[in-house]
Amino acid sequence: MSVVVANPSASEDYFHFFGLHQQFKIDLPALDQAYLAIQKEVHPDRHARGSDAEQRLAMQMTTYANTALQTLKNPVQRGLYLCQLHGVDAQLETNTAMPTAFLMKQMDWRESLDERAEDLGELEVLMAEVQASKEETLAEIAQAIDGANNYVRAAELLRGLLFIEKFAIELDDAIDALI
Numbered sequence: 706m707s708v709v710v711a712n713p714s715a716s717e718d719y720f721h722f723f724g725l726h727q728q729f730k731i732d733l734p735a736l737d738q739a740y741l742a743i744q745k746e747v748h749p750d751r752h753a754r755g756s757d758a759e760q761r762l763a764m765q766m767t768t769y770a771n772t773a774l775q776t777l778k779n780p781v782q783r784g785l786y787l788c789q790l791h792g793v794d795a796q797l798e799t800n801t802a803m804p805t806a807f808l809m810k811q812m813d814w815r816e817s818l819d820e821r822a823e824d825l826g827e828l829e830v831l832m833a834e835v836q837a838s839k840e841e842t843l844a845e846i847a848q849a850i851d852g853a854n855n856y857v858r859a860a861e862l863l864r865g866l867l868f869i870e871k872f873a874i875e876l877d878d879a880i881d882a883l884i
Contacts, residue, residue, distance in 0.1 A: 718790055719773035729784055729850040729859075731777060740774045781870070784846050784863045788856045795860035797867070807865055810838070814872055818879060825883045828876065835873050842866045 720727045723739035745751075747766035752759050776782045785795050803811075814835065821827035842862055849859040 719777055719786065722769070722773055723777070725777075727787065727790065729780075729787060729847045731783070733778065736774070736777055740770060743770045780843055780846070781863055781866055784850065784859055784866075787850055788860045788863070791854075791856045793856035793860050795863055797864060800864065803865060803868070807868075811868060811872065814876075818872075818876060822879055823883070825880065828880050828883070832873070832876055832880065835869060835876060839866065839869050839873065842869060 718727065720731075723736055723743075725731055725736060725739070744767065747763050747770065749760065749763045749767055752763040755763070776786050785797075788795055814831065817831050818828070821831070842865060846859050846862045846866065849855045849862060
């Protein structure tokens, strides 16, 4: 038995690997379906009796498919990957500059969390606001990438989305502590 799917070349990106268009808004069920089809062909158990080279290739393909799936399923990782494919480094570790309005909103949210840490109703209202901001940011990222091919702007928005998601986790923890 031989491995049906060839080893992905260095030029093949995760989107092409799954037969998807390179865009931020993707068809997640189609992604899952493509992943399952690939896994069915390359799963190491299917090649247990193959040569060492076939087994190694099956393991590499499985690892590649898993990494590709996780990258494309997560909106932040998908956006960062698209930016990278188009030569834009989001500089997550070194670029923490954010627009003043965004920083002010972050400060307001943190202040609200501190002041209302014991008020479940107020925290749930705050969570709704944070979720709305996250959805708005995701829509802006989709427009920057899919609509305008503006990967620099998308990288800025993705950095902001990471802040929003981190705060949402803290807020969710505060809500859980009250329940």
